[in-house]
Amino acid sequence: MKGTYLGEFEEVVLLAVAIRIGDAYGAAVVDEIEQQLGRPVNLGAVHTALHRLEEKSLVKSEMGGVTSERGGRRKRLYNVTATGRRALEETRQLRNQMWDNIPKIAWS
C-alpha cells in the first residue's frame, strides 16, 4: 500500500515535526533539520515532503497566527498524527530488529 512506506527524508522531516511539537511549520522544520544534521536543506524539499506526508495522513495541519518576524504572514502548523507516530515507531523497530540480527563477528 502506498501510504505505509516512509522515505528517508520523509522520516527526517517527520521526526523534526515531532521534535518541534506545537510550533512545527516550514521554516522551523528547516531550522531543526539543519541543526540536527548539520547540513543545508532546501525549503522546497521540506514543503514537498510535508505535502506528501499530509497526503499519506501522517501529519495534519492548521493555519497558525501571525508573527512580526514573518512580515505579518501566517504560518501553517503541522502535527504528527497517530498514524504518523505508528509509522515512526515501526521504522525504528525495523531498524532495531536489523541491528539485533548483525552477527558479532561483523565488527571484529
Place this chain on the structure above:
Amino acid sequence: MKQPQPPRWATLLLRWLCAAHLLDELEGDLHELFQKRVKSEGLRQAKWRYICDTLSLLHPVLMKSKPNPYPKPNRTDMLQNYLKIAWRNLAKNVAFSAINIVGLSIGMTTAILIGLWMWDELSFNKYHQNYNRIARVMQHQSYNGTTSTTPATPLPMRAALQSEYAGDFSRISLSSWTENRILSAGNNKLIKKGNCVEADFPLMMSVSMLEGSAMSLNNPTSILLSKSVAKALFGSDNALNKTVKVDNKNHFKVTGIFEDLPHTTEFRDVTFLLPWKFFVEEEPWVKRSETNWGNNSFLLFVQIAPKTTFEQVTSKIEGIKARHAKEEARFSPRAFLHPMSRWHLYSEWENGVLVRGRIQFVWLFGIIGGFVLLLACINFMNLSTARSQKRAKEVGIRKAVGSVRTQLVAQFFSESILMATLAFVVALILVQLFLPWFNQISDKQIAFPWGNLQSWIFALGFTLITGLLAGSYPALYLSRFKPVKVLRGTFIVGRFSALPRQVLVVVQFTVSITLVIGTLIVLRQIQHARDRPVGFDRSGLLSVPMTTADLRSHDQALRSDLLQTGAAVNMAESSSPTAEVWSSDASFSWPGKDPDQLGDFGTVGVTHEYGQTVGWQFRQGRDFSRQFSGDKLGIVLNESAVKFMGLKSPVGTNITWNSEQYTVLGVIRDVVTGSPFMPIQPTIYMLKEEWAAFIHIRLNLSFTARQALAKLEPVFKKYNPGSPFEYKFASDEYDQKFKAEEQIGQLSSVFAGLAIFISSLGLFGLASFFAEQRQKEIGIRKVLGASVANLWQMLSKDFVILVVIASILAIPIAYYFMHDWLQHYTYQTTLSWWIFAAAMLGALAITLVTVSFQAIKAALLNPVKSLRNE
C-alpha cells in the same frame, strides 16, 4: 534601520507561479529563514539561499491551485442549468432576443450564401479530370498601338504545334465556337448548342460517357449527344446508333451519349459534339483557312505532357505565328497557354496584361459577406454588454453562492452558443428559402450540400466560432465583476466603458454607409449606360436567325407574306444582330488615310429596308434606296467611323475596299453595339443581301406581341419547314448587355440593404436599452419641466454623433474604391457629391427614425410610473 531585503525578482517569480492559496505561508517561511540567515551567515549567503529555496519551491505539487471546496456537480447538470437560465433570459427579453437572433441569422444567411457562391466560383471547371494539365492557346496581337488578346487562333497553328512540339503535348484538339444547330429525329426538332471538335476532345475534357465510345468522332458522320438532348430527341428509346439530322441537311449516327456537362464548366452550353472533319468539309471557309495564318477564328485546346509546365511550353511556342507567317509579323503576335484553372477567374487583358476578372468579385463578395456577419456579431456583443448591468446582480449572486469564474465564462458562452445555434437553424431555413432567388440573380445552380459530412462539420465549426466570437466580450467581461461591489450597488461602469460599444457602432455604420454609397454608384453607372442614346428603336423589334438556306432562297416572298399578315410593318435582313457587330475588316482605305494606319472597321451587310426597320437616325445624307441602282456600291457610316477617318464632309466620299470603289450615302447616329459601357466601334454598313444571317421584323403595335407572333409563325413554318420558329426581341437582347453589371447592382443592393438593416436593428436595441436604463432620469427631468423635444434630443444626440463620424469615415473609403471601379468603364458616370450626401442623409434619417421611436416612447412615459417603483 532598514531591514535587508531579499531579491525582489525571486519573490515576484514565486508569486507569479505558485498556487495563490499557498503563497502566504511559503512567502512567510522564505522571509523568516532569510532574516535569520542574514544574521547567522551574512547578507550575500542569505540572498543566495533565498534564491535556491524559491526555485526549489517551484514544484508541481505546490503550483497546483486549490481544490474546489464546493460540491462538484456533473458537467451536464450545470449545462442544464445554464441552458435553462439562458432560455428564461430569452423568454424574459423577447425583443432583445429577437433582435439578436434575427440579426445574427441574417448575417449567417448572407455568409452562407456568399460562401456557397465563392465555393462554386472557385471550383469552376474542376469537373474535368485533367483540370491541371489543360490549357487554351491564346494570342496577344498589337495594331494601331494597342494590344488585344484573343482566344481565337488560326488553323495552321494546330499543325505547327503538332509537328514541332509534339513532345510537349499529350493531346491537342481544335474546336469551333459553341453554335446553334437544328437537330431533328423523326418529328422532333430542336435548336441546341454544340461544338465541332476533334476526336481527342472528349477524352481531354474527360466527358463522362454513359453509352458508346468517346473516341468515335474520328468518323465524320458520328455525333455524341448529351443525355438530356438524347432524351428530348428519342424519348425513352435507346438513342445509340440512331440517326440525327443536323441543320436539315446532314445525317449523323449517334455513337455515344454523355452525361450533361454541369453548370460549373466552361462548356456548360455544349449539348452535342460533332466531328471536326465534318466542319472542314461542310464549310468552305474553314477549308480555305487551313493554310491561312491570318484568319483567327478557331479555338485550340491542349493538354500538356506530364513532365512540363505551362510556362515552359508558352516560352517555346510564343513566336510560332511570326515565324511561319511573315505578313502577320507586323502585328507582333505572341501565342501563350491560358491554363484551365484560370479560365473562369482570371481572363481579362488590357494591352496584353492580365488586369482583372471574376476573382475580384470573389474577393469583394467574400469581404462583404465577412463584414455582414461581423455586423451581426457586433450587435450581439453590443446588446449583451449593454445589458451587463442588468445581469451584474446575477453574476454577483452566482459568485456569492460559489460559482468560480470558469463556470461563469462557461455559462455565458453556452448562452451565446445557444443563440448562435438558434440563429443557425433560422439561417438554414432562410438559405433554403432564398437559394432559388439567389441562384437566379447570380446565374448559378447552387444546391445546399445537405448530404455532405464535410459541410456539416464546417457549419458546426462556423456556428461555434460565431457563438464564441459573439459571446467573447460578455463572457470575459461580465465574469470579472466583483460580487461585493455588484451586490452592494456601488457598481460603477467607468468613464470609458461605453467606448468599445461606440467604436463598434461606428464600425457598423462605416461599413454600411460605404456599401450604400458603392451600391448607389453601381446603380447610377448602369442607369447612365441605359440612358445612353441607343441609335435605333428597340420596342416591337423582333429578330429571327436564318438557320437554313430555305429562308434565304425565298426572301422576297417571305417579306410580302409577312407584311400581308398585318402583324409586321416592315422587314429586313442583316449579317449581325441589331446591337452587335460580328465581323470586321482592316482593309478599307479612304482619301487622306495615313499609310501606317489600319483601316479597321466593323462591317455589317444589310438589305434596303434595314434602316427603316430598325429606325436609324440620319445625321447626314440618306438611307439605301431601291430607286438608285448605284446604291449597290453605296455605304452608310456611323458617326464613330466618320470621326475615325477624320472626314470633313463624309457624304459622297469614295472608299476603297477589295479593289472596289464605294460611295458614302449617309451618316447615322451611333448604334450602341458591344458593351454599352465602352466606346462604339467605327462601323460600315453595306448592301450585302448574301451575308444575311438575321431577319428583323418591325411589329405592328396595334397587336399584342402574342397575337403578332401567332400570325407570323405560320409564315415561317411555310418557308422554313425544317426548323422551329425561334425569335428574340431586340429589347431583351439589349438588356442582356447589362447582365453582369445588373448582377453586381442587384447583389450589392441586397448586401447594402442587409448591412443597413442589421446595423439599425442593433441601434434599435441599444436605443431601447438606454431609454429603459435612463427611465428614472427621464422621469425626474420631466417632473422638473423638460419637454418631450428636449428629451428626444438628449436620447438621440449620442447616436447621431456616432453616425456622423461613421459617414465621415465612409465617404473617403467609398470614394477611393468606387473611383477605381469606374476606371474600368470608358463610358462612365461622374462621382457627384450628392451621392455621398444622399447616403449620409439616408443613414442619418434611418438612425433618427430608429432611435426616435424609442426616445419618444420613453419621453412620453408618465413620470409617476417610472419613479414609483422600487
